Amino acid sequence: EAAVTQSPRNKVAVTGGKVTLSCNQTNNHNNMYWYRQDTGHGLRLIHYSYGAGSTEKGDIPDGYKASRPSQENFSLILELATPSQTSVYFCASGRTGAVDTQYFGPGTRLLVL
Amino acid sequence: GEQVEQLPSILRVQEGSSASINCSYEDSASNYFPWYKQEPGENPKLIIDIRSNMERKQIQELIVLLDKKAKRFSLHITDTQPGDSAMYFCAPNNAGAKLTFGGGTRLTVRP
Numbered sequence: 001e002a003a004v005t006q007s008p009r010n011k012v013a014v015t016g017g018k019v020t021l022s023c024n025q026t027n028n029h030n031n032m033y034w035y036r037q038d039t040g041h042g043l044r045l046i047h048y049s050y051g052a053g054s055t056e057k058g059d060i061p062d063g064y065k066a067s068r069p070s071q072e073n074f075s076l077i078l079e080l081a082t083p084s085q086t087s088v089y090f091c092a093s094g095r096t097g098a099v100d101t102q103y104f105g106p107g108t109r110l111l112v113l
Numbered sequence: 114g115e116q117v118e119q120l121p122s123i124l125r126v127q128e129g130s131s132a133s134i135n136c137s138y139e140d141s142a143s144n145y146f147p148w149y150k151q152e153p154g155e156n157p158k159l160i161i162d163i164r165s166n167m168e169r170k171q172i173q174e175l176i177v178l179l180d181k182k183a184k185r186f187s188l189h190i191t192d193t194q195p196g197d198s199a200m201y202f203c204a205p206n207n208a209g210a211k212l213t214f215g216g217g218t219r220l221t222v223r224p
Contacts, residue, residue, distance in 0.1 A: 033212070035214075040217075040219070041216065041217065042119075042202060042214050042215060042216040042217040043157070043202065043214040044214075045211060045212065045213070048211060056211070058211065059213070090156055090157070101147050101159040101162060102159075102204075102212065104156040104157050104158070105156060106155075106156055107156055
């Protein structure tokens with residue numbers, strides 16, 4: 001099965017602080033995605049990437065940056081964290097140009113105080 | 114981006130009965146129609162999918178129906194069990210491009 005890992009799994013941050021969430025995949029997938037999921041709700045796309053060096057804005061990019069330094073790694077950066085960014089963040093990977101599923105990481109629970 | 118409507122948002126059924134969830138989309142280029150199941154505290158996992166060249170697919174108690182003309186597809190769980198209680202999401206898409214997930218359906222199967 002596809003392997004997507006995230007770190008940290010849990011994070012408590014202070015308002016105004018910088019937070020970096022990391023994602024690593026060993027599937028050699030070109031596409032990677034960051035979603036947030038608020039309690040009892042669906043997944044909303046923040047940023048995604050088609051490959052190393054590429055980042056694209058998703059549906060809710062404000063307040064977030066992304067970085068894709070390599071095929072395997074995709075980071076989500078909150079430069080100035082706010083309490084409204086308290087959520088569960090999921091990373092996912094998928095193949096380019098293939099009608100195929102996405103594989104999700106285990107999620108990161110972020111609490112911004 | 115793709116507009117996806119998933120209904121109902123909450124579904125409660127009795128054990129042994131059937132549960133049905135519907136997903137409507139707007140992008141006529143969508144050609145891949147997956148359903149994900151998410152259990153509490155877990156990540157979403159693919160449970161069944163259908164491609165645009167099919168109208169029906171069944172894996173054990175899971176059935177997916179696709180109506181491309183109407184731009185909708187549905188998930189049917191026959192003979193529901195308490196273990197089927199979870200959140201379910203549809204995510205119609207086109208060859209790995211940006212996905213838009215439906216808002217989710219919280220299914221509760223009562224013993």
